Amino acid sequence: MPVPFDWQNDPGMDHEEKPAVTDVAAFAPRVSQAPTRVRPQRYTYLSISYRIPTIAGIGVLVVAVMALTGWLIDFLPLQTVFITQIRVKPNTAVGLGAGAIALLLLRPSENLASLKKVLMRCLSSLVLAIGSLTLIEYAFGIDFGIDNLIPRLMGYGEVNGLMAAVTAGELTLLGGGLLMWDKETRKGFPVAQPIMIAIATIALMALLGYAYGGIPTVGVGNGIQIAIPTAISFFALSIGILTLRADRGWMSALLSNGSGGVLTRRMLPFVFIVPLCLGALRLIAPNFGGFSAATVTSVIAVLTMLAFAVVTARAASALNEVDQHRDEIEMERSALARQKRTALVSQHAKSMEDARSLRQQQLKAKDDVLSHVSHELRTPLTAAHQFVAILLDGIAGELNGEQREYLEIVRRNLKQLQAMIGDLLDTTRAGGGKLTVDAYPLEVIGIVNDLFRILRSPAAEKGITLDLAQLDVPLVWADATRVRQILTNLIENAIKFSDGGAIVVSASADESEPEFVRISIADRGPGIPEQSTERIFERLFQIDTEADSGRKGLGLGLYICRELATRMGGRLWVESTLGYGSTFFLTLPVFSEQQAVPHLKVV
Amino acid sequence: MGPTVLIIEDDADTRLGLSVRLRASGFVTLLASDGAVGVLLAQRERPDIILLDLGLPAGDGFTVLQRLKSSSLSSSIAIIVLSARDPAVNRPKALELGATSYLQKPCEPSDLLSELRRFLPDNPTPAISSAGASSELLVPSA
Numbered sequence: 086m087p088v089p090f091d092w093q094n095d096p097g098m099d100h101e102e103k104p105a106v107t108d109v110a111a112f113a114p115r116v117s118q119a120p121t122r123v124r125p126q127r128y129t130y131l132s133i134s135y136r137i138p139t140i141a142g143i144g145v146l147v148v149a150v151m152a153l154t155g156w157l158i159d160f161l162p163l164q165t166v167f168i169t170q171i172r173v174k175p176n177t178a179v180g181l182g183a184g185a186i187a188l189l190l191l192r193p194s195e196n197l198a199s200l201k202k203v204l205m206r207c208l209s210s211l212v213l214a215i216g217s218l219t220l221i222e223y224a225f226g227i228d229f230g231i232d233n234l235i236p237r238l239m240g241y242g243e244v245n246g247l248m249a250a251v252t253a254g255e256l257t258l259l260g261g262g263l264l265m266w267d268k269e270t271r272k273g274f275p276v277a278q279p280i281m282i283a284i285a286t287i288a289l290m291a292l293l294g295y296a297y298g299g300i301p302t303v304g305v306g307n308g309i310q311i312a313i314p315t316a317i318s319f320f321a322l323s324i325g326i327l328t329l330r331a332d333r334g335w336m337s338a339l340l341s342n343g344s345g346g347v348l349t350r351r352m353l354p355f356v357f358i359v360p361l362c363l364g365a366l367r368l369i370a371p372n373f374g375g376f377s378a379a380t381v382t383s384v385i386a387v388l389t390m391l392a393f394a395v396v397t398a399r400a401a402s403a404l405n406e407v408d409q410h411r412d413e414i415e416m417e418r419s420a421l422a423r424q425k426r427t428a429l430v431s432q433h434a435k436s437m438e439d440a441r442s443l444r445q446q447q448l449k450a451k452d453d454v455l456s457h458v459s460h461e462l463r464t465p466l467t468a469a470h471q472f473v474a475i476l477l478d479g480i481a482g483e484l485n486g487e488q489r490e491y492l493e494i495v496r497r498n499l500k501q502l503q504a505m506i507g508d509l510l511d512t513t514r515a516g517g518g519k520l521t522v523d524a525y526p527l528e529v530i531g532i533v534n535d536l537f538r539i540l541r542s543p544a545a546e547k548g549i550t551l552d553l554a555q556l557d558v559p560l561v562w563a564d565a566t567r568v569r570q571i572l573t574n575l576i577e578n579a580i581k582f583s584d585g586g587a588i589v590v591s592a593s594a595d596e597s598e599p600e601f602v603r604i605s606i607a608d609r610g611p612g613i614p615e616q617s618t619e620r621i622f623e624r625l626f627q628i629d630t631e632a633d634s635g636r637k638g639l640g641l642g643l644y645i646c647r648e649l650a651t652r653m654g655g656r657l658w659v660e661s662t663l664g665y666g667s668t669f670f671l672t673l674p675v676f677s678e679q680q681a682v683p684h685l686k687v688v
Numbered sequence: 689m690g691p692t693v694l695i696i697e698d699d700a701d702t703r704l705g706l707s708v709r710l711r712a713s714g715f716v717t718l719l720a721s722d723g724a725v726g727v728l729l730a731q732r733e734r735p736d737i738i739l740l741d742l743g744l745p746a747g748d749g750f751t752v753l754q755r756l757k758s759s760s761l762s763s764s765i766a767i768i769v770l771s772a773r774d775p776a777v778n779r780p781k782a783l784e785l786g787a788t789s790y791l792q793k794p795c796e797p798s799d800l801l802s803e804l805r806r807f808l809p810d811n812p813t814p815a816i817s818s819a820g821a822s823s824e825l826l827v828p829s830a
Contacts, residue, residue, distance in 0.1 A: 460743075460772060460773075463772045463793065463794070464699050464702065464772070465699075465701070466794070467699075467702055467705075467772070467793055467794045468699060468701035468702045468705055469701075470794055471701075471702065471705030471706065471709065471794075471797075472701075472705050472708075474709070474797055475705065475708050475709055475712070478712075478797070480708060480709065480712040481708075503794060514774065521774060521776030521777060522776065523776055564776075566775070566792075
């Protein structure tokens, strides 16, 4: 796990490049209380980058302390830090130590307490002072007496305490860089970085000089050379200071976990190793006999090309990997999103399903209640009806005309009530799917004639005649009670809505569908508006125009009729022209011998 | 004496209405307000025909039907079921259990009379007189 910087205290927070947050949660949209939009954090940084400054600081401090101790106790191996015979000069050791402490002070928080800040500044200034004063000595041949300050204090004889000019330059750069460690250009580029890279470059040059077995050419004057530990220390310090601001400038590219960082880190070893090897090759090649300078140069050129090719290929494959990885993550994420969506949808569907089944339960409960109630309503009605019939039939004695007339009114109302309750019962049965119909071979014309007998006189009262037109009507496969119920309803409606004229009931085999018998009931009523020709079959639909002509029904009759027709395998619909009357059509399946006849009953 | 009809019907008014109607047509009526009394009367009085309602206290019409048909004392008596229940379900069931016929309530008096006459054992058309007798044995229903 990467150790995060103390970003909250970062004074540079308001700069363009926002610092990294270490976990992936940074990708998730954050609810920010600040009104300003928080830009999503793009990268995390290598965990090692948080330790480099500490490691470098401590290492350099150890070197400096060793060298200084060597000077204090006059012990050469410590003065050279056990490497070669070149001593780390006392002032160099002081400068390096100060620089190292300054670097360590910058850890772990960038927001320094003021005391630490002052101390850091002092140490940096000390480094700068040592370096620049020495440089001035070199430049103008002056001796400030600072070089042998420590040896003299320790009571040594004449010692050359003057550090290499390179070292002085490095110290100057280091001091300046440390003082400017948090300075940035207006675009947020840390000024210290190029300085540190300069320090690292010079140190590297010195080290390479040693590596190739020569004397570093940067040594100026007196033949005083920069010691290897010193060069390493400068390199380490510069890297430490560079990594201190991993999120800034060039270092963010190098140390980030973004693909750029990964790529840079892959290529960087080659950047160092390849030229190093090629340099070595160039150095040793002339010692192999017989090779011309041209040959050696061409070999080196080719090897350089190869090296660049390999590095480029590595970069390309690294990029591809990153791409692939990103694609995989993208796919995973979209799969997750899809899953989530599916889960949401199914959850929604489930709640809809629950709601529906609850609604159905409620409807069923309502229907059960209605069914029970209408049953209970029937019993007293039946009794009342019975006694009215007994009185009208003269069983309890003769009635006079007025008594008979009034009893007829009672009977008519009872019948109406009975029909309504019947409709209600049928409707609840239809709603509960319990509206049952029988099926057996049936002659429709018999039923029509029977109905005509009953309805002729109420029709005649309104000046309406009932006519039957029939043509070779085959037997149908239906329920006599239900067919009678439908036809009664249709003919009664026709009478109700007509004023005079004829109601024609026609029956024949359907021309377009010979497996059906088509019965039509045509009236000369006001007709039905086109937009209502389907709605009249809906539950509780009532036509508004009949306010004066008798009572409204329950608005269930046609609904039940259509329900019954459908259950018998037929259809019921209406065709109407406003002002010219309506024709209702009922089709019923023709009886054929193939039909299974569980209980044959011819009516 | 005309043919005897046992009316098993829990609603008192309906029972009386049926009785009045049938007596007027020359029948003798026996009245029972629940199934237990109905079975008792049927076996003791051996009516010519039974009118049976389905919704009854103390054992519904189907139970009564079964008990009447399973006893040798009453199994030969014609039973007309008279019910307001959905005929599509109840008619086949009643016929299967041994009912002679099934009439849908409410029914026209003429339909009831013609059905009764159809199932009288020796078919002696009862004389229409007002001298019909009625014996009522009522047990208050629980």
